Amino acid sequence: ELKVEQNPLFLSMQEGKNYTIYCNYSTTSDRLYWYRQDPGKSLESLFVLLSNGAVKQEGRLMASLDTKARLSTLHITAAVHDLSATYFCAVDSGNQFYFGTGTSLTVIP
Amino acid sequence: EAGVAQSPRYKIIEKRQSVAFWCNPISGHATLYWYQQILGQGPKLLIQFQNNGVVDDSQLPKDRFSAERLKGVDSTLKIQPAKLEDSAVYLCASSLRAGVLLNTEAFFGQGTRLTVV
Numbered sequence: 001e002l003k004v005e006q007n008p009l010f011l012s013m014q015e016g017k018n019y020t021i022y023c024n025y026s027t028t029s030d031r032l033y034w035y036r037q038d039p040g041k042s043l044e045s046l047f048v049l050l051s052n053g054a055v056k057q058e059g060r061l062m063a064s065l066d067t068k069a070r071l072s073t074l075h076i077t078a079a080v081h082d083l084s085a086t087y088f089c090a091v092d093s094g095n096q097f098y099f100g101t102g103t104s105l106t107v108i109p
Numbered sequence: 110e111a112g113v114a115q116s117p118r119y120k121i122i123e124k125r126q127s128v129a130f131w132c133n134p135i136s137g138h139a140t141l142y143w144y145q146q147i148l149g150q151g152p153k154l155l156i157q158f159q160n161n162g163v164v165d166d167s168q169l170p171k172d173r174f175s176a177e178r179l180k181g182v183d184s185t186l187k188i189q190p191a192k193l194e195d196s197a198v199y200l201c202a203s204s205l206r207a208g209v210l211l212n213t214e215a216f217f218g219q220g221t222r223l224t225v226v
Contacts, residue, residue, distance in 0.1 A: 004151075033214060042200060043152070043217040050212060088151055092213050096165050097142070099151035 002027045002093045006100035014108050016078050021103045023072040023089035030067045031092035034074055036085045037102075043088065047074075079107045111135065113218035115201050121224045127189040130221045134182070134203030140164075141178055142215060143186050144200040152200055158184065159206070191225045198222050 003026040013019050023032070031050055035043040047056045049065035049072060056063050060083065062075045072089055084107045089100045114133040122128050134141050140159055144152035155174065156166040160181040169176070173192070178184040188195055202215040 031213060035217075040222075042219045043202075045214055045216065048212055048214050090215075096154055096157055097215060099144075099153075102151050 002029075002091060002098045004089060004091050004098050004100040006087075006089060006103050008103060009101060010104050010106075012106045012108060013076075013079050015080055018078065019076050021074040021076070021087055021105075023074070023091075023100050025070050025072075025089075025091045025098070025100075027070075027091075027093060028067070029070075029091045029093055030065075032065050032072045033090045033092070033097070034063050034072070035088045035090060037088065038085050046087075076105075081107045081109055083107050113201055113203055113216055115199075115218035115221055117221055118219060119222050119224075121226060122191055124193055124225050125190040127187065128191055128223060129185050129187045130199050130201075130223075132184045132186070132201030132218060134184070134201070135216055138203035138205055138216075139181075140204045140206040140213075140215075141184050142200075142202040142204075143176055143184070144202065146198045146200055146220070148197070155186070155199075188223075191223075193225050196223055196225045 005024045034047040047063040052067040054065045060077045065072045086102045086104045088102045090097045143155045146152045155169045156176045157164040158178040161178045176186045198220040200220045201218045204215045206213045
């Protein structure tokens with residue numbers, strides 16, 4: 001079974017700071033997705049990464065994919081309170097999605 | 110474009126009772142997923158349909174859970190009888206996935222929060 005690990009599991013950061021969330025997976029895949037989940041809400045699609053070296057940016061978030069290292073990163077630049085949420089990566093094994101454990105991000109004013 | 114619709118949004122039942130959830134995927138999406146998300150964890154796939162056929166149900170507790178996808182569109186997930194550990198949010202998602210597609214992004218519904226007491 002494909003394993004998807006995220007770290008850190010919990011992240012508390014001050015507004016204005018930068019940080020990176022890591023997503024490691026255990027099998028070959030070149031399709032990776034990042035989702036955001038607010039408390040009590042469903043999952044909102046953030047980024048779709050479909051090839052090695054793919055980089056996508058939206059506002060203060062930037063995601064990248066290194067399929068050789070089986071690693072994706074979600075970089076947060078100059079964090080603001082509105083980014084507080086849980087972030088999940090999901091790897092497409094070719095047949096189904098496997099979700100990571102999630103990273104709960106809290107941005108402190 | 111309408112999103113994935115789920116109902117009900119909330120359900121509270123006693124253990125050993127039965128419950129059913131309904132999902133209407135995005136129009137034209139061939140693949141439909143049911144996920145179980147326990148508080149503080151990532152979504153866990155229960156069952157995946159491609160049109161009206163089951164692709165993967167390896168993690169579905171078949172002694173108590175069942176699911177069907179009528180005419181390759183709407184789907185229902187049933188639990189009978191429910192246990193306390195079934196308390197979770199049940200998420201339905203759909204994607205275009207049909208044949209060989211590069212982008213298989215899944216779109217999620219609002220979920221049904223089930224509490225078993």
